Every structure is written in C-alpha cells, then in structure tokens.
Amino acid sequence: MMAERIRIGLIGCGGISRAHARGYLQSPDLFEVVACCDERRELAEERAQQLNAPVVTTDYRELLRRDDVDAVDICLPHHLHAEVAIAAAEAGKHVLVEKPIATTLPDADAMIAAAEKAGVVLMVAHNERYMPVYRKAKELVGQGVLGRIFLARADHNQFVRVNDRHWLWHKASAGGGVLIGSGIHRVDILRWLVGEVVRVWHRQLIVPERFSDEVEAASVTILEFADGALGELTCNWSAYAAPSAPWYELLWLYGTDGSLHNVGGLFVASEHLPESAGKHVQLPLPDEDSFVNEIRHFGECIKTGQTPLTSGREGRKSLAVVLAAYQAAETGEGVPVPP
Numbered sequence: 001m002m003a004e005r006i007r008i009g010l011i012g013c014g015g016i017s018r019a020h021a022r023g024y025l026q027s028p029d030l031f032e033v034v035a036c037c038d039e040r041r042e043l044a045e046e047r048a049q050q051l052n053a054p055v056v057t058t059d060y061r062e063l064l065r066r067d068d069v070d071a072v073d074i075c076l077p078h079h080l081h082a083e084v085a086i087a088a089a090e091a092g093k094h095v096l097v098e099k100p101i102a103t104t105l106p107d108a109d110a111m112i113a114a115a116e117k118a119g120v121v122l123m124v125a126h127n128e129r130y131m132p133v134y135r136k137a138k139e140l141v142g143q144g145v146l147g148r149i150f151l152a153r154a155d156h157n158q159f160v161r162v163n164d165r166h167w168l169w170h171k172a173s174a175g176g177g178v179l180i181g182s183g184i185h186r187v188d189i190l191r192w193l194v195g196e197v198v199r200v201w202h203r204q205l206i207v208p209e210r211f212s213d214e215v216e217a218a219s220v221t222i223l224e225f226a227d228g229a230l231g232e233l234t235c236n237w238s239a240y241a242a243p244s245a246p247w248y249e250l251l252w253l254y255g256t257d258g259s260l261h262n263v264g265g266l267f268v269a270s271e272h273l274p275e276s277a278g279k280h281v282q283l284p285l286p287d288e289d290s291f292v293n294e295i296r297h298f299g300e301c302i303k304t305g306q307t308p309l310t311s312g313r314e315g316r317k318s319l320a321v322v323l324a325a326y327q328a329a330e331t332g333e334g335v336p337v338p339p
Contacts, residue, residue: 005032006299009063009093011084012075013038013047016098020073020125021050023295030299037063060084064091071121071302074098077167078175082107085122089114094121096298100184101315103175105323105338108316115312121301123308124315126188128249130293132285133266134189137253140260141193145270147257152194152223152231154186155250157239160211169212177215179204180322183235186249188310188318190223190231193253196317197231199224201334202325210238221325224334 008024008031010017024031035055038044044056057063063072064087071094074084082102085095095115101124102108115122128134140146156178160168167173174181179202191197200223204216211217217238223231242248252261258270259280267280275281294310301308308314320337328335 006030006094006302007068007070008033009035009037009066009069009072010047010051010053010075011037011060011063011072011088012098013040013043014075017047017073017075019127019291020075020096020295021047022289023292024051026289026292027296027299030296030303034068035063035066061087064088064093069093071096071298073298077173078103078180079167079173082111085111086114089118089120089122092118092120094298094302096123096125096295097315098125099188099315100124100175100180100319100322101312102319103180105316105320108312108319112312112316121298121308122312123298123301124310124312125294126185126310126315126318127290127294128185128189129192129309130297131290132288133262134193134251136266136283136285137193137251137260137262140268140270141253143272145258145268145272146253146255146260147271148227148229149194149253149255150229151252151254152190152225152229153250153252154190154231154233155247156182156186156233156235157242157248158182158237159239159242160237164212169214171214174215176322176326177204177206177212177219178217178235178237179219179221179325180319182237183219183221183233184318184322186233186235186251187223187321188314189251190233191318191321193251194225194229194231196226197223197321197337198226199334199336200321200325200328202328204329207238219325219329223321 033051033053036044036048074097204219207217221233260268269276269280324337
C-alpha cells in the first residue's frame with residue numbers, strides 16, 4: 001500500500017538532480033524524498049540535506065530493497081539508465097529517468113517491457129514538453145492556427161565545459177555528443193509539434209580544441225516528417241555566450257496559414273488571428289518551471305494511472321531519431337527511422 005505521499009528514492013545526485021530537487025521541494029503535497037544515492041557519498045549527502053531525506057547510500061540496490069521507496073528518479077550517466085531502471089521496475093518501483101531513455105533501442109525496449117510487466121509508471125524526463133512556451137505552441141498547432149506545418153527549424157546552443165574525465169566526453173558512457181545529450185530534447189519537441197520523423201540526414205563535427213575528441217560538439221540534422229514536412233536541427237555545445245543570449249534554444253514553425261517563433265518570447269502570425277494582421281504578435285506565457293511541472297506530472301501519473309506525456313515509448317521514439325542520425329553520419333546517406 002502506497003503512503004499518502006509518494007516516497008522517492010533519488011539515484012544520481014549530480015548536476016541535473018538539482019533541477020529535479022526543485023520539483024520535489026515545490027510539491028510537498030505529492031512527494032517525500034526518503035533516500036538519496038550516489039557513488040560519491042558527499043553528493044548524496046548534499047542532496048539529502050537539501051531535500052530532508054533521512055537515508056543516504058552509495059548503492060542503488062540497497063535503495064531498491066527498501067519498502068519505504070515507492071518510486072525512483074534516475075539522474076545517472078546515460079549508459080546506466082537501462083540497468084538501474086529495469087532493476088527498479090522489477091523491484092516494483094515507479095521510474096522517472098533522465099533523457100535519453102537509454103543509449104540503444106534494445107535497452108529502451110527492455111526498460112519499457114520491464115515497466116509494463118511490473119505495472120509501474122515509466123516516464124522520461126523530457127522537460128521541454130512541460131515548458132509554457134511549447135505547451136502554448138502545441139495548443140496553437142492543435143487549433144490549426146498555423147494550418148498545415150510544412151517546415152520546422154530548431155536550434156540548441158550551449159557552452160559546455162567539463163574536464164576530460166567527465167562521462168559526457170566519452171562515447172561509451174554518453175552514447176554520443178551534443179545530439180543525444182541535448183539535441184534529443186529538440187527532437188522530442190519537433191516530434192510533439194510536427195509529427196513523427198521517418199527519415200534523417202546528418203552531419204556532425206568533433207571539435208577537440210573545444211570539447212571531446214570522441215563525441216560531436218556540433219551537428220546539423222535534416223528531418224523528414226511522416227506528412228512530408230521538412231525540419232532542420234542545429235546543435236552546438238561550443239557556443240560562446242550561450243545560454244545568456246536569446247538564441248539558446250530556438251524554434252520556428254512555418255505553416256500554410258501562419259508561423260511562429262520563440263526568439264525572446266512566443267510570437268505568432270496567422271490568418272486566423274485578426275490581431276496579428278500579417279505580423280507576429282507576442283503571446284503572454286505563465287512564469288513556470290518546467291522541472292517543477294515535469295516532476296508534478298510524474299506524481300499525478302502514479303496517483304491516477306494515466307500514461308505520462310513523456311512515456312517510455314515516447315522517449316524511445318526520440319532516441320530512434322537520434323540513433324538513425326548517427327547512422328546517417330556514418331553512411332553519408334539518408335537513413336529511415338525505425339518504428
């Protein structure tokens with residue numbers, strides 16, 4: 001029997017866990033963090049102190065054996081997602097896992113199968129779907145304000161600096177570079193707003209002077225959507241002055257009846273909006289934290305049994321696009337995205 005509040009075990013207490021912690025701190029009606037785990041005990045202790053969690057451990061298996069843990073939040077290096085998520089599902093714990101869901105499709109499939117067999121929630125932390133700007137864009141698209149979307153463009157610009165011992169530098173632990181590490185967020189948003197991607201073309205650059213000599217620091221991907229629309233995704237982990245510049249993460253959608261962009265806000269022009277009159281007008285947006293929204297959605301899905309907006313299957317589809325792009329980089333040709 002689950003307690004009135006969902007009892008969380010946080011596995012991985014590094015950088016991204018700080019953002020997840022905001023969600024738990026701002027939803028005390030839904031959650032109680034009872035355990036924090038990291039191989040570096042000092043990180044687990046730091047997060048436990050922040051979240052008032054009574055248990056600190058360096059062994060995730062010890063955490064999974066606890067009867068007072070209902071769900072886990074996995075904030076680990078990419079290559080560890082599958083192992084820990086499958087073990088958590090088999091232990092009867094609901095699972096929130098940071099993106100990407102995994103580094104291979106077989107691993108993603110195994111995670112989905114384990115969660116379905118155990119009857120637990122599996123949600124991927126694609127937090128951008130919980131941002132007000134993209135929620136509003138989704139609403140506009142759904143209302144037909146843009147008509148039929150035929151062209152989409154998205155950017156990710158970031159200035160990443162980690163030492164050469166960090167797991168992000170290495171293909172074996174990260175699965176790739178900027179595309180799987182950050183660009184997958186943009187892939188997920190484009191899929192959500194425009195539709196499924198059926199074919200990709202991809203070029204990427206390793207920039208050892210600025211980042212790793214193993215994984216790409218910059219890439220350009222062309223996407224073909226199921227309805228014939230085209231998309232362009234540009235990703236850069238060596239962008240000076242990002243994310244303080246207004247071009248940190250950009251989106252443009254072009255439709256038969258209008259267009260929108262998010263440069264400095266959300267702006268839309270449409271034949272269906274008399275107030276735009278052939279020009280872009282800025283739409284008001286609530287001031288919300290996507291991580292808080294995301295964490296709360298995870299709790300609500302556990303409580304109600306609803307399928308998460310960013311379910312395991314959704315996370316797998318975005319991963320499939322990224323892995324097809326990496327294959328396209330190797331072959332130099334367009335590559336179909338596997339179902």
